[in-house]
Amino acid sequence: MKVYIEGYGCTLNTADTRIIKNSLKPFKDFQIVDRVEDADVVVINTCVVRLETENRMLSRIEYFRSLNKKVVVAGCMPKALREKVEDKAHLLIMPREAHLSGKMMHRFFKEGEVSRPSNVNINDKLKYLKPEGLIMPLPIAEGCVGRCTYCIVKVARGDLLSYDKDLLVKKAREYVEGGVKHILITAQDTACYGFDKGYTLPDLLEDIINSVEGTYTMRIGMMHAKNVPEIIDHLLECYKSDKVAKFLHLPLQSGDDKVLRDMNREYTVDEFIEIVKEFKRKVKDLNFNTDIIVGFPTESEENFENTLEVLKKIRPDYIHGAKYTPRRHTPAARMKQIDTKIRKMRSRILDKLRRELSYENNRKYIGKTLRVLITEKGKGIAHNCKVVKFNWEEGLKVGDFVDVKITDAKTFGLFGKVLL
Known part of the structure; x- marks a missing residue:
């Protein structure tokens, strides 16, 4: 079965999306794909922190259903708003069950078993x-x-x-x-x-x-x-x-x-x-x-x-x-x-x-020198997590830490020159 995974929400939920994906890899019956069109099963790891987010989740679930995909709803929605999704999903996975996703999906889709895991560690x-x-x-x-x-x-x-x-x-x-x-x-x-x-x-x-x-x-x-x-x-x-x-x-x-x-x-x-x-x-x-x-x-x-x-x-x-x-x-x-x-x-x-x-x-950072981790060409994260854009010099590579002198500032970012 080909599986497409889509995740939303906070950094904690981002980690859970990675966990869900990695839990599927040991099962040869599942192949993770990058396009929903290619999938037999869609896993959506949901967020419900705000009403707009909840509505977006429900809209995505309905969209996947309209494509005749088997839908697995994971994350906060199944736990907090089960009544809104239990009739829209083939399988529900709770936040503390993310690592069991592969096992639960295999049991459900291959063996027809729907029992929930107990004593989750x-x-x-x-x-x-x-x-x-x-x-x-x-x-x-x-x-x-x-x-x-x-x-x-x-x-x-x-x-x-x-x-x-x-x-x-x-x-x-x-x-x-x-x-x-x-x-x-x-x-x-x-x-x-x-x-x-x-x-x-x-x-x-x-x-x-x-x-x-x-x-x-x-x-x-x-x-x-x-x-x-x-x-x-x-x-x-x-x-x-x-x-x-x-x-x-x-x-x-x-x-x-x-x-x-x-x-x-x-x-x-x-x-x-x-x-x-x-x-x-x-x-x-x-x-x-x-x-x-x-x-x-x-x-x-x-x-x-x-x-x-x-x-x-x-x-x-x-x-x-x-x-x-x-x-x-x-x-x-x-x-x-x-x-x-x-x-x-x-x-x-x-x-x-x-x-x-x-x-x-x-x-206030103009004129200061910040230590920056290069995360992509011409862009990085400073030692205080400020986003910094800078000139790209020969010899620099993603993953390096460099000193950047700040020369300009915008509302949500800093700009500078790499000190070599």
């Missing part, structure tokens, strides 16, 4: 991640310890379940020995890694830094601010290493304490600001990214203005702004909703501010 997922290219995701946990009122991903991914630390160190070593130069440390919330095991994210990073030799960087993925204070001192020690990218993804979501309480974020604006200040004090060239939800059901005009003022104070390098959309099975979906026009208006205002802040932050 998520550590086994790591076996299906192999070094492929310069940049690789390294999932460190499934689920989280939060209870945010708007979040459907919690429904899909469940409570925190951390991967074994020693296995992650071993996988990081395998990556680097296989040519990986940039490791994306990923989870729903990397800050709570190990809370269920008796160790922490800094413990993991320290073990990798001390035992995995080579020239590489690790980008630490999204952290929930409520869990950072417990690990911040040890974490900032890890940031001193050249192997840790000077990058911080810390979602604020709202700059108003009342809205944060209604979201059940479990931190205050002042507590958030203190974390950001500490990182900026201790980490040179910090690339600080945050997320904002506009139009949450209880967000008044004053609450929204408070958010804008906080953003002007903390000045993120990049703001990912999202209009709130109600998600099924979440407490916020049962609240009285704000008019769509108001959400759109606030989104436009936020977009204008985020562009201004990104441009102003990038301008």
Whole structure:
């Protein structure tokens, strides 16, 4: 059977798509193809973080059905919104079953068996991640310890379940020995890694830094601010290493304490600001990214203005702004909703501010020299994960680390000249 695989969503889901693909390879009955037209079976690894994304997933599933393909729906949708897809798919695969995709599909399509696996060991997922290219995701946990009122991903991914630390160190070593130069440390919330095991994210990073030799960087993925204070001192020690990218993804979501309480974020604006200040004090060239939800059901005009003022104070390098959309099975979906026009208006205002802040932050790099990993001809990732474009010189090659002097800046990128 010829199988076409399509994946969507966050870095964690990207890792799962790779895992699904690699789980099929041991089965001679399956041949992975690059074009949906050539396939007998389509596997779609879904994301449902927002309503627009959910609608896109459903549209793609209907499209595959219209081509008379057998459809396997994997990822967050089968777990969080099973009722919407169980009559549209031949087989459902949950997020924690990604590594069992090959086995489940073989049983279903070749043996007609539809039983779900039991006693799933998520550590086994790591076996299906192999070094492929310069940049690789390294999932460190499934689920989280939060209870945010708007979040459907919690429904899909469940409570925190951390991967074994020693296995992650071993996988990081395998990556680097296989040519990986940039490791994306990923989870729903990397800050709570190990809370269920008796160790922490800094413990993991320290073990990798001390035992995995080579020239590489690790980008630490999204952290929930409520869990950072417990690990911040040890974490900032890890940031001193050249192997840790000077990058911080810390979602604020709202700059108003009342809205944060209604979201059940479990931190205050002042507590958030203190974390950001500490990182900026201790980490040179910090690339600080945050997320904002506009139009949450209880967000008044004053609450929204408070958010804008906080953003002007903390000045993120990049703001990912999202209009709130109600998600099924979440407490916020049962609240009285704000008019769509108001959400759109606030989104436009936020977009204008985020562009201004990104441009102003990038301008500060003009004249500086940054260490850059070349990811393609004339383009690379700086030591703080800024995207840099530069002149292409004879002798340069993809995978090299080079020094680039920044000569110009745009809203979402830097430009420079390679120093040879």
